[in-house]
Amino acid sequence: MIAVVDDDDSVRSAILGVLKSIGITGRSFTSAEEFLVSGLWKEVACLITDIRMPGISGLELQARLAEEDCRIPIIFITAYGDTRVRTQAMRGGALAFLGKPFDDKVLIESVRTALAKGPHEKEM
Secondary structure (H helix, E strand, C coil): CEEEECCCHHHHHHHHHHHHHCCCCEEEECCHHHHHHHCHHHCCCEEEEECCCCCCCHHHHHHHHHHCCCCCCEEEEECCCCHHHHHHHHHCCCCEEEECCCCHHHHHHHHHHHHHCCCCCCCC
């Protein structure tokens, strides 16, 4: 399963539509908090998240998952892609950093790369 975390309904719908068009199941969350509380982060093969959201940001979400030793491949999407934020995301292990509006083909390629990496469960 792919998790999509973004506070914008239209972005979540667009991403889920792209995933569905290639036969991949996605589940959306309106916030990082909602995603974390769901407990589904333990089962997610790839996380697609915005950087700037009310409450916990995408970068903070990445850090919290790392604290749990959860190595979900993360694809960041943002309308605010300054170099400092991009560098922080990539140093934190992000798989990709896409600007909004993003190219569907690039998103699909990034998701396929994430899925090809194999199991992403928390290591024991």
